[in-house]
Amino acid sequence: MTADLPPEPFNAGEPVFTGDVGGTTTVVEGSTFCLSTGTGDIEPGTPQGLFFRDARVLSRWQLRLDGRTAHPLSVSHPEAFAARFVLRRPPAAGLADSTLLLVRERLVGDGMRETITIDNLGREATAVRLELHVDADFADLFAVKEGRAARSGSDAVATGPELVLRDREDGSRGVSFTASAQPVVVPGSLSWHVVVPAGGRWSTEVVVQPTVAGRAVQPQFHRGERIEASGPARKIRAWRAASTLVAASDPVLTGVLRRTGSDLGALQIHDPARDGRPFVAAGAPWFMTLFGRDSLLTAWMALPLDVGLALGTLQTLAETQGKVVDPLTEEEPGRVLHELRMGPDSTAVLGGNHYYGTVDATPLFVMLLAECWKWGADPAVVRSLLPAADAALAWVDRYGDRDGDGFVEYRRATDRGLANQGWKDSFDGINDASGRQAVPAIALCEVQGYVYAALLARADLAEGFGDEAVAARLRARAGELRQRFAEAFWLPDRGWYAVALDGHKQPVDALTSNTAHCLWTGIATDEHAAALIRRLAEPDMDTGYGLRTLASSMGAYNPMSYHNGSVWPHDTAIAVAGLLRYAHLPGAVDLAHRLADGLLDAAAAFGGRLPELYCGFARDDFSPPVPYPTSCSPQAWASASPLLLVRACLGLEPHVPRRTLTTTPHLPPRWGELTLSDLRLGDETAHISATGEKVAVSGLSAGWTT
Template identity: 60%
Template sequence: MAAGAPWFMALFGRDSLLSSYMALSLDQNLALGTLQTLARAQGRKVDPITEEQPGRILHETRFGLDFPLARGGGSVYYGTADATPLFVVVLGELSRWGIAPDAVEALLPHADRALEWVEKYGDRDGDGFVEYQRMTENGLLNQGWKDSYDGVNFADGSLAKPPIALCEVQSYVYAAYVVRSHFAHEAGDLKAVEHWCGRAAALKEAFNERFWLPERGWYAVGLDGDKRPIDALASNMGHCLWTGIADRDKAEQVAERLLSPEMFTGWGVRTLATTMGAYNPMSYHNGSVWPHDNAILATGLMRYGFVEQAQRVATGILDAAETFGGRLPELFCGFDRDEFDAPVPYPTSCSPQAWAAATPVQLMRALLRIDPWMSHGQVWVAPAWPARYGRLSIHNIPLAGRRVDLEVDGASTRITGLPDDVEIVQQPRRPLSPAPNHHDQRSGPDMPSGPGSP
């Protein structure tokens, strides 16, 4: 898929992966095709000009006349820190839906190559965190999803200098480790289970020690080149709820900050709080509202049990969608809802745009709290469907080779079309957790899981 029109009519690794993830409840073949396409272009050699490295997933492909000059002479550019772990996360999530097990298994060596990149090239200094720093002056200065030149900054507005370890990138790496532990568990490879569980546990412990700012009550956006916490209050930390890397005793403060007046506009959560030095509601990454960002935040809030907060974020974005005629743009300005009766458009926003288009689908899934785990013969469902939307019927959801119908009417939930041997678990899925190792062979509905866990 292309990232968006008119500016990004090209394949982007991060965008296509997150868009495919958010569209899973409609079409899992999209995620499968995306993973296969990215696997074919996975890095094989070290090339400082294009920033290619073995195992790395591309940032973007371009075939226009000017792109080779702008990005080092090739049609594929690899300068991003997050697409590679996200590749593994989406592969695990696809496995949960039960589509094409042989095709998913065929992609597992590419996931292993991605994890090799994480540990050999992503972690530049061996401190356990994945950092980025461009390899060429023509490359992107910032290589997370907020990739504008000023997209990563301190609370006082000063720009962070690379190498930079972003909080959301560490959370994706954590999720990737957990995914791999579940693949190993299902293969009966207990040695690999122990390895990946250990990697996940060590990263989670180090992350919560180094990135948490107790005096502020939020996670740092990242660590800069001097390993200083980048202390701005930004939306990045919401992704840490999505993957489960955030300690539960810190999650409540994260939720409070995300829904504070400084962050929440009424139409969605800003990328940067109004109290920060770089805040500008009309900027690209420093105070605007991005629908896909909010879909991830809402999913994370719901997974930690912050139902009311997740509903507020979801309904705010869906209200904004109505004002845009049903087509959410890439982003819109971060003015408060009580200032304007409709979101203020961002003048050069892409529309249509892939992950913005997928956002309402993911918000619906988050509100329904529906999560399949086909390898365990389970579907978790515990709707937190807002009463304002009334009765909901969805027909022909593709799931494990079947077409399933779902109906939600108040407190009543009905799923039809599932195979007889699939259990419906009527409780919310808990946040991400590694697979059980040989010391703990639990499996089934009481075993925590999260995004990407097979």
């Protein structure tokens, strides 16, 4: 990388290390998130900070008690958008204990509020000097993520009780600090000198308010307001009230599902420019924005909770769908974007606020639209999105299939874009059995499966809206693709699908988890699926905590890598769904249960929240699973993965237009009884209770078939 050129923005697709394992605390709500130490401090010179709309508005936030850092006791997260840090004053010289308790209660939501409380548990009054050191560099999220130098910094203005910092570069962004309890305000800090009586308490409330384009942003909370009355808390309650309640006899599964609901609620962004329409951000800390692939797959997994989230995602992506050919952003007509960014450096890094370098979001869009229709979305809204679905399939034909061989492949348009444009988008994510990286243009196996499913999805929509001729034509195309795929991708001497065809149309023969996506979409023939199931069950793929992204027998295997041997929960959940699609084949249900159990055990080890990924060491060698140090948490499709497990193990397939609800349960024994209460299917509400392979459905009106 040369000094006079901007860095390649997507050379690895992975975030930087944010601190010691277990030492970084993340709170998140919509497009606001805060990374700090376990004491609640934001240390300058680190990737920590308070971020709002892809810019760091707080790069220093250090609380000092009598000039010293308080000793941490515990950190708790009542919700994803709040944290409670419990600390104590360091004991005096020669003493083992402290009698001064310090509690920091943090809430984020279009800004940040921190309530600082001091309790004197001693028998005499104590004098305390409290200092809060603050700064902001207004650095773009990409600059922080990639470890590049910050922008020019800020200018500070202290006016009475308020401290204001403004972006020194152009002044368009800023941040203000106000506090109760009469602080002494000077540039760079707020301080208090107080006496706390014996058995007494002292408290102050500090509010951090961002400014964008010269206008102060209204936070989602008010001074003195209890956390449960704040905007983020009201939003999560509304999300839960509108969502299906899913519970199981297994307390681990029930706890994980509750965390799923909380995290998906916090990761939702309600765009005020689009009537508050929701979509889910990809994940904290670095991907708190709309991502085509991530947002679509998360919305698919979350359908049992709420169809509205999927519709909002589809409508937003349809509005940002490609219209022109632009090599800099990789925009092409009909292409669904990869990511949307709003930071100060977005244009320099991405070529614009919209970047389109993804090969799979476009067929996934069509798949999700048909699925929404089946789950009871408003037919008028679905119909309004059909032109976007047709534009997506037109992109598949004209731009996705670059050489006319019937397969969709990718090659980045310039040296600034993502080298790999499937879900394994790190620079070394696609390689052969010996470890050599594939040369573009690259046709991924799972992408062909997505295209196959998209053709069938659009055929279902055509049939549902009375266009039988289009439905027949699309189903014929899907059948042809399935046959060509079997001929070109199957490796009969290996027993698995090639992960890809390279630029010379040669199979890239590594054994990867990508092949399991071919089970999920149904493009695999029964004969191939049977062999693949046997191979996926081998120890070089199954870690005991989920499926490896790359078999340990392959040349590029590294259990500590991002995509070459790690375990991604969403990837394993898709594999479980794929296996249960072929439940009639030997070994499919047993392997699905083993993988599902492994994911839940991993979730329990991570405190009930599945991270983006973790290391792919075998369970016999390392238990609990080893964290991947830069894994996002919460991360959208990881958080949603338990919902896909539930749906797959229930065999839950509604078709509201036909008034049918199909269930073919294969529940893991450890789950016990699984219940879905208030499952909304259009205007209907169903209740489902299942154990093992038995299921009972109630609540649907006459005329439904179950």
